[in-house]
Amino acid sequence: MTSNTSGTKQRPQFELRWGGLHLTIQRVPAWLVTLLTTAAGTGAGAAWWTGR
Numbered sequence: 001m002t003s004n005t006s007g008t009k010q011r012p013q014f015e016l017r018w019g020g021l022h023l024t025i026q027r028v029p030a031w032l033v034t035l036l037t038t039a040a041g042t043g044a045g046a047a048w049w050t051g052r
Contacts, residue, residue, distance in 0.1 A: 014025040 010026070010028050012024045013028055014023075025040040
């Protein structure tokens, strides 16, 4: 694991504050990126196929 030696706190890659919900993502995992791109590609392919 990499440590931050400068003493400053690293900003999160994604932060969502919505009412009482506070979601913070420090690092996006590779499996999540793969899942989202696969789902988007499948949806685009299905839309193209049904629109033919």
